[in-house]
Amino acid sequence: MSRVKINPDSKKKELDQILEISGENIRDCMQCGKCSAGCPASNSMDILPHQVIRLLQLGQLDKVASSQTIWNCASCFTCASRCPRNVDLAKLMEAIRLTLIRVKGNSRLKADDVPGKLDNKIPQQAIVSGFRKYNK
Amino acid sequence: MKYSYYPGCTLKTKAQELEKFALDSAKALGVELEEQKEWQCCGAVYPLAKDEIATKLSSVRSLVAAHEKGEKLVTLCAACHHVIKRVNEDMKIDDNVRKKVNNYLKLTEEYKGEGEVIHYLELLRDEIGFDKLTELVKKPLTDRKIGAYYGCLLLRPSGTMNFDDAENPSIIEDFIKAIGATPIKYPYRTECCGGYLSLDKKEFVKEMTTSIVKSALKHEVGEIVTACPLCKYNLENSEIVDGNKISISYFTELLAEALGVK
Numbered sequence: 001m002s003r004v005k006i007n008p009d010s011k012k013k014e015l016d017q018i019l020e021i022s023g024e025n026i027r028d029c030m031q032c033g034k035c036s037a038g039c040p041a042s043n044s045m046d047i048l049p050h051q052v053i054r055l056l057q058l059g060q061l062d063k064v065a066s067s068q069t070i071w072n073c074a075s076c077f078t079c080a081s082r083c084p085r086n087v088d089l090a091k092l093m094e095a096i097r098l099t100l101i102r103v104k105g106n107s108r109l110k111a112d113d114v115p116g117k118l119d120n121k122i123p124q125q126a127i128v129s130g131f132r133k134y135n136k
Numbered sequence: 137m138k139y140s141y142y143p144g145c146t147l148k149t150k151a152q153e154l155e156k157f158a159l160d161s162a163k164a165l166g167v168e169l170e171e172q173k174e175w176q177c178c179g180a181v182y183p184l185a186k187d188e189i190a191t192k193l194s195s196v197r198s199l200v201a202a203h204e205k206g207e208k209l210v211t212l213c214a215a216c217h218h219v220i221k222r223v224n225e226d227m228k229i230d231d232n233v234r235k236k237v238n239n240y241l242k243l244t245e246e247y248k249g250e251g252e253v254i255h256y257l258e259l260l261r262d263e264i265g266f267d268k269l270t271e272l273v274k275k276p277l278t279d280r281k282i283g284a285y286y287g288c289l290l291l292r293p294s295g296t297m298n299f300d301d302a303e304n305p306s307i308i309e310d311f312i313k314a315i316g317a318t319p320i321k322y323p324y325r326t327e328c329c330g331g332y333l334s335l336d337k338k339e340f341v342k343e344m345t346t347s348i349v350k351s352a353l354k355h356e357v358g359e360i361v362t363a364c365p366l367c368k369y370n371l372e373n374s375e376i377v378d379g380n381k382i383s384i385s386y387f388t389e390l391l392a393e394a395l396g397v398k
Binding site: 020021022023040041043044072074075076077078080081088090091094095098109117121122123124125126127128129130132133 | 177292366
């Protein structure tokens with residue numbers, strides 16, 4: 001078995017940005033999988049929550065950035081509240097999303113698309129949160 | 137007892153009944169909730185990024201306004217409560233956020249998170265007391281089997297929200313008991329409803345909410361109560377509620393009913 005360097009030099013800049021925005025220490029994660037076991041959205045995820053952290057540890061950011069997982073996370077904070085090592089994965093997920101949508105023109109949800117997503121009953125709360133989460 | 141009250145955008149539009157029943161009930165309970173004059177939308181989601189400052193300002197404005205009046209700030213919407221409470225925690229413990237927010241707002245006195253924000257359910261539990269509430273009930277909801285749906289925002293992260301045990305909460309069940317009904321605990325009562333994902337992943341959210349409602353029905357829950365407008369919307373869109381087998385209402389509606397002001 002070959003040795004793996006945690007926090008490799010490739011993609012260092014991008015990774016540093018994610019760590020800075022989230023304020024989290026990914027080296028604390030010991031891959032116990034508790035976050036994935038409790039995640040209510042994991043059914044629809046192509047990479048499981050604990051695997052997201054592992055990929056970050058290995059510097060394989062492309063796999064994370066192109067995943068469905070980061071967009072299917074509902075920020076319910078179950079992962080963070082159950083983590084025995086106090087890693088807040090919800091903050092990491094947010095930081096990954098932000099590094100993508102903060103790039104000009106990359107907002108995931110455009111204002112013009114909002115009306116088409118509404119029905120008569122949808123609360124304002126959903127629109128405001130969606131907009132905050134997907135538009136920068 | 138007098139409090140500053142923060143309504144939030146949804147309570148003025150799609151969730152008017154959450155507010156109306158709460159305010160009518162407050163009167164019956166002898167509590168004065170004064171709506172803040174210039175409240176601004178909380179943003180609905182807590183800004184998880186450490187470098188976001190502007191999105192925290194509206195919460196701080198409300199916290200400061202209540203603190204200056206020497207009043208606690210009362211919230212009703214689970215999302216508003218979550219955002220304002222977490223921002224207040226940042227003002228207490230995050231030097232960077234506190235410094236930048238204070239610089240920007242140019243307050244006469246530096247704000248360091250001294251204010252207190254409480255949710256209406258905490259007002260009932262900690263300020264009025266459930267025993268006192270029981271005494272004030274005029275029409276106990278006897279024989280009604282009610283399941284609490286907590287969702288995420290009131291409970292997690294528990295260290296900051298300090299609302300109840302995040303894995304096994306009891307505040308809404310205690311409330312249900314206080315108004316004379318029978319609370320029923322079911323496993324999915326703290327599981328996420330999908331939240332804002334319902335904006336463009338409706339089918340997936342339906343899957344999540346259907347498991348929640350199924351879990352409630354399996355434990356013979358007759359009706360579900362919640363404190364969150366988005367939870368209510370999502371639960372109502374589950375496969376099962378479509379068939380009208382079970383109703384989803386705001387806890388304030390049951391409160392008003394029990395107090396005889398509905």
